[in-house]
Amino acid sequence: MKSNPQFDQVWIDRGALLYPATQFIREKLIGVPADVVDDVKFLKHPRDPALAKRQLVLTTNKGVAFKPCQGICEGVVCCGYFTIDIASGCPCDCTYCILQHYLSNNPLTLIYVNIEEILGAVQKHLEANAGHHFRIGTGELSDSLAYDHITNYSKTIVPFFAEQKNATFEFKTKTANIDNLLGLRHNGRTVVSWSLNPQGIIASEEKGSVSLLERLEAAKRCIGAGYRVGFHFDPMINFTGWEDAYQGVVEELFKHVQPAAIAWISLGSLRFPPQLKNVAEKRFPSTKIFTGEFVPTNGKVRYFRPIREEMYSKMRGWIKSHAPQITPYLCMETQAVIERYDSL
Amino acid sequence: MILQFIQTNQINSSDDSFRVTFSPKLEELKNSIKSVGVINPITLRHTQEGTYQLVTGYKRFLACQELNRQTIPALIYEPHDLSPMQAFLYNLHDNIFTRTLNVIEKFNVCLKLIKVYAVSEEEVVRQYLPLMGEEPSYKILHQYLALEQLIDSMRSHVIETGMALSSANRIAEFSPSTQMSLLSVLKHVDPSTSKLNELLTLIREIAARDGTSVEEILQRYQLLTIVADPSVAAPEKVQALRQTLRSVRLPHLTERQHQLTSLIQGLQLPDSAKLIADPYFEDPKLKLEYQFSRPDELNTLITKLQEAFDKQQWQQIFEWYRV
Numbered sequence: 001m002k003s004n005p006q007f008d009q010v011w012i013d014r015g016a017l018l019y020p021a022t023q024f025i026r027e028k029l030i031g032v033p034a035d036v037v038d039d040v041k042f043l044k045h046p047r048d049p050a051l052a053k054r055q056l057v058l059t060t061n062k063g064v065a066f067k068p069c070q071g072i073c074e075g076v077v078c079c080g081y082f083t084i085d086i087a088s089g090c091p092c093d094c095t096y097c098i099l100q101h102y103l104s105n106n107p108l109t110l111i112y113v114n115i116e117e118i119l120g121a122v123q124k125h126l127e128a129n130a131g132h133h134f135r136i137g138t139g140e141l142s143d144s145l146a147y148d149h150i151t152n153y154s155k156t157i158v159p160f161f162a163e164q165k166n167a168t169f170e171f172k173t174k175t176a177n178i179d180n181l182l183g184l185r186h187n188g189r190t191v192v193s194w195s196l197n198p199q200g201i202i203a204s205e206e207k208g209s210v211s212l213l214e215r216l217e218a219a220k221r222c223i224g225a226g227y228r229v230g231f232h233f234d235p236m237i238n239f240t241g242w243e244d245a246y247q248g249v250v251e252e253l254f255k256h257v258q259p260a261a262i263a264w265i266s267l268g269s270l271r272f273p274p275q276l277k278n279v280a281e282k283r284f285p286s287t288k289i290f291t292g293e294f295v296p297t298n299g300k301v302r303y304f305r306p307i308r309e310e311m312y313s314k315m316r317g318w319i320k321s322h323a324p325q326i327t328p329y330l331c332m333e334t335q336a337v338i339e340r341y342d343s344l
Numbered sequence: 345m346i347l348q349f350i351q352t353n354q355i356n357s358s359d360d361s362f363r364v365t366f367s368p369k370l371e372e373l374k375n376s377i378k379s380v381g382v383i384n385p386i387t388l389r390h391t392q393e394g395t396y397q398l399v400t401g402y403k404r405f406l407a408c409q410e411l412n413r414q415t416i417p418a419l420i421y422e423p424h425d426l427s428p429m430q431a432f433l434y435n436l437h438d439n440i441f442t443r444t445l446n447v448i449e450k451f452n453v454c455l456k457l458i459k460v461y462a463v464s465e466e467e468v469v470r471q472y473l474p475l476m477g478e479e480p481s482y483k484i485l486h487q488y489l490a491l492e493q494l495i496d497s498m499r500s501h502v503i504e505t506g507m508a509l510s511s512a513n514r515i516a517e518f519s520p521s522t523q524m525s526l527l528s529v530l531k532h533v534d535p536s537t538s539k540l541n542e543l544l545t546l547i548r549e550i551a552a553r554d555g556t557s558v559e560e561i562l563q564r565y566q567l568l569t570i571v572a573d574p575s576v577a578a579p580e581k582v583q584a585l586r587q588t589l590r591s592v593r594l595p596h597l598t599e600r601q602h603q604l605t606s607l608i609q610g611l612q613l614p615d616s617a618k619l620i621a622d623p624y625f626e627d628p629k630l631k632l633e634y635q636f637s638r639p640d641e642l643n644t645l646i647t648k649l650q651e652a653f654d655k656q657q658w659q660q661i662f663e664w665y666r667v
């Protein structure tokens with residue numbers, strides 16, 4: 001039997017059997033053992049998260065699949081983002097990934113096959129709030145495009161948002177899995193975004209993702225297909241030599257991408273719930289990213305404020321030197337830092 | 345099974361197949377044996393080779409050895425009457441229902457169950473951890489199993505100081521030579537579990553960040569000198585260690601805290617007045633606390649505050665705080 005690069009086993013929730021997406025994904029994963037189960041909640045998972053995520057569960061999302069970004073917490077300013085959960089789990093293995101902690105009790109990969117029902121709920125919400133413009137993404141519990149080659153969901157999502165008047169949809173990814181996007185009618189309503197970091201950080205801390213250059217090449221191809229693109233310098237890591245490294249990424253970015261094609265750029269520095277550090281250090285013993293100068297704030301651990309502010313202000317300067325019209329926004333920062341950002 | 349007095353030198357003292365006990369205290373037991381002898385017989389397993397393995401009663405046996413007693417009362421099982429696993433369980437139950445096992449003994453139990461008696465991790469978690477008063481958790485099991493990396497002298501230190509599993513577990517992550525170096529510092533202090541864990545984390549993170557050894561950290565910041573001073577009380581040594589390590593681990597924060605302290609001192613506020621800032625400088629708000637019971641005490645504060653305004657010191661603090 002030919003082994004699959006992403007999955008060793010597929011579990012199909014009995015309630016998901018009749019959805020077209022289930023059939024479609026099964027056909028894409030021919031050769032991977034598949035079993036039907038009555039209730040996926042009772043599936044036992046391997047204790048090693050790397051093995052657990054190689055088991056795919058096809059199920060339905062009967063809860064609230066469309067909701068305000070969960071990253072929000074007291075004292076932290078959210079950018080008014082909404083998320084759609086179409087999958088949970090990710091084939092990449094970033095050292096800092098919150099999912100290691102967040103999904104520790106449920107580390108199997110889940111793909112929700114009731115995509116039409118989920119988008120139906122989105123449609124209702126958009127219609128009921130016609131006076132409001134929504135920014136919506138799928139990258140909260142997974143990488144937005146990591147499974148697109150087996151789900152083809154982009155072929156449903158992009159045309160859906162092309163018809164919406166009051167929403168902009170964002171794919172947020174660290175992959176170059178964009179082939180499906182290129183021929184789609186998007187009507188300017190979909191933005192494709194990449195998280196960016198220096199290649200050294202990508203190589204050591206973002207296992208399973210594609211290189212910086214591959215991300216930028218993919219962005220270029222999306223621009224060629226008429227999409228606007230976004231970039232998230234998030235999480236920025238403070239290490240010896242970070243200035244040269246991040247300035248280099250900014251230069252590389254503008255070598256590949258014209259500022260006019262950029263919908264937005266965000267900045268965010270490494271932050272994590274205190275419990276994540278232990279989990280991540282056990283899984284990635286050689287990482288040094290948790291040895292920065294961190295302090296507790298608002299239930300998370302962040303770089304000491306002057307360090308964050310220095311990173312943001314320098315990055316903004318480097319970005320503006322290439323694209324004066326772009327002001328990067330801060331992601332998940334404290335009220336105090338956001339207020340001071342303009343005067344930095 | 346027969347009961348008989350057996351020569352202590354016939355018992356294979358180096359065979360610790362069923363042993364749970366680690367580093368027992370024998371003085372009281374020796375005194376008891378001196379006055380009334382061994383009341384409860386020990387249990388032995390007769391092997392096919394003709395030697396005797398200790399099943400229960402390690403402490404009684406060790407006490408008799410130290411007292412140079414020639415014989416000891418023993419219940420003797422033939423090999424076919426008592427399998428090795430049964431013998432180990434006899435020992436475990438004999439200990440567990442008479443006292444609380446220490447951290448190293450619980451580690452011994454977990455390790456032997458899994459490595460010697462091939463019990464599954466799942467069964468150890470489900471059945472044996474609760475028996476030893478622990479939560480049935482894989483995390484706890486793995487914390488115990490990790491103690492295999494502790495050197496003997498550190499294991500003894502863990503028992504002597506009643507160190508928590510979480511701290512012992514952190515120490516087990518260090519190499520044997522690093523554990524030796526740490527021991528030379530730790531034996532001078534007796535920090536609480538949270539303080540000890542914080543110190544160990546600070547040391548490990550500084551070493552990782554600077555790409556250097558823990559030994560180098562201990563030397564570079566003269567940590568041994570800090571703790572070895574006999575004129576300083578143990579809690580102060582812990583405090584000094586913590587301050588030194590935090591200033592290395594969090595240099596910008598420490599520097600800023602020092603600057604704030606000196607700016608506040610410059611205000612020369614009355615002794616009971618406290619100007620409090622967010623310890624991590626996230627929240628830009630400052631808080632002034634002052635207790636007074638007479639009008640003149642309030643007047644003193646107002647005068648001092650005003651003087652500081654006149655000298656632009658408040659301005660200076662707010663400007664500094666914004667940076």
Ligand code: SF4
Nearest residue numbers: 090092093094097142
């Ligand atoms: S790409 Fe995103 S979701 Fe995937 S492991 Fe990395 S941080 Fe987590």
